[in-house]
Amino acid sequence: xxxSTVDTTNRRVLGQTTxxxxxxxxxxxxxxxxxxxxxxxxxxxxxxxxxxxxxPDLPKPPDLPQPPDLPQPPDLPQPPDLPxxDLPQPxxDLPQPPDLPxPDVPLPPDLPxPDLPLPPDLPAPDLPAPDQTPPDQTPPDQxxxxxxxxxxxxxxxxxxxxMGSPTSExxxxxxxxxxxxxxxxxxxxxxxxxxKFVISTTxxxxxxxxxxxxxxxxxFKSKCSGPNCPVESVSWDEAAAYCNALSxxxxxAKCYSCTGKGFSSQCSNATSYAASxxxxxxxxxxxxxxxxxxxxxxxxxxGTYYNxxxxxxxxxxxxxxxxNAHLIAWYCANxxxxxxxxxxxxxxxxxxxDMAGNVSEWCHDGYxxxxxxxxxxxxYGATSGYIxxxxxxxxxxxxxxxxxxxxTSGRRRGTPTAKTxxxxxxxxxx
Numbered sequence: 227x228x229x230s231t232v233d234t235t236n237r238r239v240l241g242q243t244t245x246x247x248x249x250x251x252x253x254x255x256x257x258x259x260x261x262x263x264x265x266x267x268x269x270x271x272x273x274x275x276x277x278x279x280x281x282p283d284l285p286k287p288p289d290l291p292q293p294p295d296l297p298q299p300p301d302l303p304q305p306p307d308l309p310x311x312d313l314p315q316p317x318x319d320l321p322q323p324p325d326l327p328x329p330d331v332p333l334p335p336d337l338p339x340p341d342l343p344l345p346p347d348l349p350a351p352d353l354p355a356p357d358q359t360p361p362d363q364t365p366p367d368q369x370x371x372x373x374x375x376x377x378x379x380x381x382x383x384x385x386x387x388x389m390g391s392p393t394s395e396x397x398x399x400x401x402x403x404x405x406x407x408x409x410x411x412x413x414x415x416x417x418x419x420x421x422k423f424v425i426s427t428t429x430x431x432x433x434x435x436x437x438x439x440x441x442x443x444x445x446f447k448s449k450c451s452g453p454n455c456p457v458e459s460v461s462w463d464e465a466a467a468y469c470n471a472l473s474x475x476x477x478x479a480k481c482y483s484c485t486g487k488g489f490s491s492q493c494s495n496a497t498s499y500a501a502s503x504x505x506x507x508x509x510x511x512x513x514x515x516x517x518x519x520x521x522x523x524x525x526x527x528x529g530t531y532y533n534x535x536x537x538x539x540x541x542x543x544x545x546x547x548x549x550n551a552h553l554i555a556w557y558c559a560n561x562x563x564x565x566x567x568x569x570x571x572x573x574x575x576x577x578x579x580d581m582a583g584n585v586s587e588w589c590h591d592g593y594x595x596x597x598x599x600x601x602x603x604x605x606y607g608a609t610s611g612y613i614x615x616x617x618x619x620x621x622x623x624x625x626x627x628x629x630x631x632x633x634t635s636g637r638r639r640g641t642p643t644a645k646t647x648x649x650x651x652x653x654x655x656x
Contacts, residue, residue: 374453375437376472379424380521380576387526389519389597390414397541410594410617416601417516421505425513425521428568428579429456429587430468430649438471439464441488443645449564456565456585457649462616462642465512465588465649466493473509481507493642504590505604512590512649515617516605522582522619524575542626555583561623582621585648588640589617616642 391398391412398412433453436442444450445459460468466482470493473480481504484493499507504514513521520526540548544558552560553572561583569579581587591607593615607617618640 375434375475376426377431377434378427380427380578381422381424382419382517382521382525382576383422384418384420385520385526386416386418387520387523388414389417389516396538411596413596413599415597415599417520417605418601418603419516419520420604423505423513423517425517425578427573427577429585431455431568432457435460435468435649438475439468439488443489444565445645446565450566452567454567454569456568456580458565458585459645460588460649461489461491461645462512462588462640463491463493464489464645467491468649469510469512476510478509479507481509481511501609502604502606504606512588514604514606515589515591515619516602518581518587518589518619521576521578522574524578544626551582555580555621556623557583557621558624558626563624565623580620584621584623586618586620586622588649589619591617593617593640614642616640 392414431453432442432444432447432451432455435457442457443459443464444455444457447455450456463484467484467487470480470482470484479498481496481499482493483496484491486492495501495504496507499511504511537548537550540546540551547559551557554574555571556566565584568584571580571583573579574581589607591605592609594608594617597605
C-alpha cells in the first residue's frame, strides 16, 4: 500500500493503527449480527443496557488470519524513446569579421634641434717646454705641500748653456778696475748641469717666510705689506736657515748646518753635502749661480726678448723708462723705490717672475769674481779665498736696469750676514 510500511514480524501495517484504536478490536465470534457486532451487544435504539449483571465469560477470540502478502507493483514500462528531431547542429564555422582598414596615423613632425650656444673658448694655459715639469708639481714620493707655505715650483731638466754675455751686448758692464771688485765679470763660458732641480716661481714671499720662521725681517713691509710681497733684508744665513725649515716641513734632509735662530742664524754647507755634493742634497737649498742663470734664461735659451735693458742710453738712467725692462722688472724708474707684490710683471718663458727686478736673490755659491772662459760642469762656487762672500743675482727695485739683464742680473758679492737681498729656494735630486 502506498504510504505504508510493512512490519514483517507481526505482519501489521503501520500507519493504519488509528483505525484500530478508535474502533476497538474486531472479534471473530459467530454470534455476530449482520453488521458484524455481537448479538448481545448494546442496543442500537439508544436505550441503556444493564451493565450491572454479571458478564458471561466470553470465549477467546480466535487468531486472526494473517493478511495475505500484497502483490508487488508491476514494473512500469520505460517511456518510449522520443524521436530525435532533425534540428540543425551548431557549427563553429562562424563568419569572420571583415578586416578593418588600418588608419594612417600621421607621424609626429621632427622637432628642430635647438642651437645651444657653445661654451666660450677658455684661454690655453701657458705650458712649459716639453722637457720641463709644470709648476705646482711635487715629486711623487713626497707629500703634497701646502701651497700657502711652499708656493709653486718649476722643474728643470739637465742641460747645457752659455753663461755670461758677449762683449758686444748693450749695457754690458765694463771690467772693474779693482782687483777685488764687488761686481763680478760676465765672461762667456759653457756650463753643463747634470741634475734636475726645481725653483720657485716667485721670490719667497713675506707670508711664506713668516709662516715657517715666525718673524718678518722685511724693511719695506710698511710700504708693501701682505703675504704676497717679497721678503727682503734677509742675510744669506737667514736664507739658508729658511731652506732648512722648508726641508723639515716636508720631511726632507737639511742641506745646511745652522746654529742660532732668527737674526742670529749662522749657517754653512752640511758636511754630507759640501762642495759638489750640494747637487745631491734632496732637501731645499739656495740655487747655485749656474742654476739661477739657467732658469732665468728659461732652461738655457737665448731669451731673445726676456733680457731687460738693451738701450745703451738708458742702461744707467732712472729718469727714462726702458720699455723692455719696464715689462719684466720693478727697478728705479718704475718702482717708486719700494718693493711690490710678487708676479705683477711678465714672467719668462718658464713661468718665473721678478728675476730681473723687485728683490735680488741669494745664491748658494761662494763668490767668484771671474768664472773665466773654460767649460764647467755643475759649478758650485768658491771653496776658499772669498768664501766669506756669497753670490747675489737679480735686479732690484732701486738699481738701474743694467742689473735686469740675464747675464749680469746683479752678479755681485754679498756678505752672508748682510741683509742685502731676498731669497729664492730650489731643491735638487728630484
